[in-house]
Structures are given as structure tokens and as C-alpha cells.
Amino acid sequence: MKNLTAVYPGSFDPITNGHIDIIDRSARIFDHVVVLVASNEGKTNLFTRQERIEIIKSIFQENRRVSVDSFHGLLVDYLNSHNHKVVVRGLRVVSDFEYEVQMALMNRKIRPEIETFFMAASEKYSFVSSRILKEVFSLGGCITDLAPQVVIDAMQTIFHEQK
Numbered sequence: 001m002k003n004l005t006a007v008y009p010g011s012f013d014p015i016t017n018g019h020i021d022i023i024d025r026s027a028r029i030f031d032h033v034v035v036l037v038a039s040n041e042g043k044t045n046l047f048t049r050q051e052r053i054e055i056i057k058s059i060f061q062e063n064r065r066v067s068v069d070s071f072h073g074l075l076v077d078y079l080n081s082h083n084h085k086v087v088v089r090g091l092r093v094v095s096d097f098e099y100e101v102q103m104a105l106m107n108r109k110i111r112p113e114i115e116t117f118f119m120a121a122s123e124k125y126s127f128v129s130s131r132i133l134k135e136v137f138s139l140g141g142c143i144t145d146l147a148p149q150v151v152i153d154a155m156q157t158i159f160h161e162q163k
């Protein structure tokens, strides 16, 4: 493989250790990984797009193989305009599979040269999602091993303000 960039799209609201694990492992295989934060205005996110971007940037500031960008609209349009052809997605449980394969096939239908690489989640993070992290944290549960400190601090601030 020669100078290959992989794009890892997602909501990352917020980024979890499961996402970070996928990014670290991808960055050992591909020359460059773009963590691509979706704007998806339809979704009600806890963090703004800019906050999600800043958090991810701070986590990977030492890793020159990882960069962060955001997009609005179709992933294939982003890939097209940046001339990228490889997408990375994580697979946790069987329920991820159906949606992920559907998306991969749809993207390939729109643009045949796009390839999606699926990485199996690490066992220790296979139950972790941004949604469950927020839910547990908001109810006072401990998420120390599941998200980086910068995320825990940011959630602390938001939930503290909401009280």
C-alpha cells in the first residue's frame, strides 16, 4: 500500500476509548487517518461539532498520522472532493453489521472505487457506545476506563451546568 489515507467517519458525540482504539489501530495500517466528524444536524448531540473536533484534536495532537476534519452531507461527496477512497468503520456487535454493510454497499453504489474496511472492536470496548457513555455518566456511573479524561472533564462541565 502506498501513501494511503483512511477516513473514519462518525458522530463522535463524544469520542470513546472504543473509537480511539480503532483510530490507533488504523493509524498503524494506513499512512494517514482522517477522523471525520459528521455535522448531522438532525441528531441532538451533547457536544457541538466544534467541541467534538477540539476534543479529538487534543487527544491525537502527538500523532502525526491522525488528523481531524468535519463534513456535512454525503460522505461520498467528501471523499470525492478530497480524493480519498478508503473508509474505516468499527464493528462491535451483530447489530452493527446490518447497518454498516448497508452503508458500505450504498457508498460503493454511488462511487464504485470506495472500499470500506471493518475493524472488529476490542473485546474490552465492544459494549461501549457514545450513547451509553452519556447515559451512565449522567446517572452518576463511573466511565473512567471507557473514555479519555478530556471527555470526562467536558461531560462533567456540561452536566454540572445543566443541574
Ligand code: ADP
Pocket (backbone or CB within 6 Å): 009, 010, 011, 012, 013, 016, 017, 018, 019, 022, 088, 089, 090, 091, 092, 096, 120, 121, 122, 125, 126, 127, 128, 129, 130
Ligand atoms: P455513527 O453515528 O456514524 O454510528 P459513531 O460515533 O457512533 O458514529 O461511530 C462511528 C464508528 O465507530 C461506527 O463504525 C461505529 O460502529 C464505530 N464504533 C463506535 N463505538 C465503537 C467501539 N466501542 N469500538 C469499536 N468501534 C466503535
